[in-house]
Amino acid sequence: MAYTVIIPAAGQGKRMNAGENKQFLKLQSVPLIVHTLQLFEKDEACEAMIVVANKDEIMEMKQLFSKHGLSKVAAIVPGGRERQESVYAGLLEIKKAESVVLVHDGARPFVRPEEIQRLVAEVGEAQGAVLATKVTDTIKKGSREQMVTETLAREELWAVQTPQAFSYKLLKKAHDAAKKNGFTGTDDAGLVEHIGGRIRLVPGDEENIKLTTPYDIGIAEMILEKRKEDQL
Numbered sequence: 001m002a003y004t005v006i007i008p009a010a011g012q013g014k015r016m017n018a019g020e021n022k023q024f025l026k027l028q029s030v031p032l033i034v035h036t037l038q039l040f041e042k043d044e045a046c047e048a049m050i051v052v053a054n055k056d057e058i059m060e061m062k063q064l065f066s067k068h069g070l071s072k073v074a075a076i077v078p079g080g081r082e083r084q085e086s087v088y089a090g091l092l093e094i095k096k097a098e099s100v101v102l103v104h105d106g107a108r109p110f111v112r113p114e115e116i117q118r119l120v121a122e123v124g125e126a127q128g129a130v131l132a133t134k135v136t137d138t139i140k141k142g143s144r145e146q147m148v149t150e151t152l153a154r155e156e157l158w159a160v161q162t163p164q165a166f167s168y169k170l171l172k173k174a175h176d177a178a179k180k181n182g183f184t185g186t187d188d189a190g191l192v193e194h195i196g197g198r199i200r201l202v203p204g205d206e207e208n209i210k211l212t213t214p215y216d217i218g219i220a221e222m223i224l225e226k227r228k229e230d231q232l
């Protein structure tokens, strides 16, 4: 099924501590954001990419995308203070109300086309879908004083990734409601859940990491190396 993808890349990358937005960090000589966009450039089902960038980084991104032949970038729009505001800014660029919309972090360069396909197949008018993996650690809740208050039932716990996929109408309704009610979620599915929408958990892959801290750079280099060898 054809889709448009919104790629939020307007963060600061504070936890990466790279002295610049982590989107420009080079992995095997190619900037992180370019790795991510190349995934969708190659996916036939992707009709358009809407990139959300920091206002003063738009020009640099534009030049990068042109240098790397990323022809599906339909718009680069300025983001907001929080990820949620950035996604909303991207959503406002979509004019076709019948579209399927994916939201995918600029900082996740390893999602595979077959995962995207499985995800999109689960989208309905009133149902979104997220890629996720079962957690392998035991997860506990803690108080401010760092005392355990509860051990959660692991068989019910999933670590949620992006892409997350929705009908345009459902995602727009969820973002409009969140804006109106001052609700903030840590992902887009959370906003849909907040208005009573259903979200399907689609088993993903643990390689689909989000580059968040310097530790993740080593893992990313390893994954890239492994994928290169797999192609030989």
Ligand SMILES: Nc1ccn([C@@H]2O[C@H](COP(=O)(O)OP(=O)(O)OP(=O)(O)O)[C@@H](O)[C@H]2O)c(=O)n1
Pocket (backbone or CB within 6 Å): 007, 008, 009, 010, 011, 012, 013, 014, 015, 016, 022, 023, 052, 079, 080, 081, 082, 083, 084, 086, 087, 105, 106, 107, 108, 210, 211, 212
């Ligand atoms: N105001 C924001 C904040 C985040 N993002 C994007 O959302 C994705 C996931 O966010 P995260 O990994 O937290 O990135 P940063 O916000 O850049 O990192 P940090 O929180 O460490 O500053 C990233 O691609 C990031 O660029 C965004 O578009 N707009």
Ligand SMILES: C[C@](O)(CO)[C@H](O)COP(=O)(O)O
Pocket (backbone or CB within 6 Å): 083, 105, 160, 161, 162, 186, 187, 188, 210
């Ligand atoms: C959307 C997300 O990547 C799903 O795991 C995550 O919630 C983003 O969190 P961040 O703190 O904005 O990186």
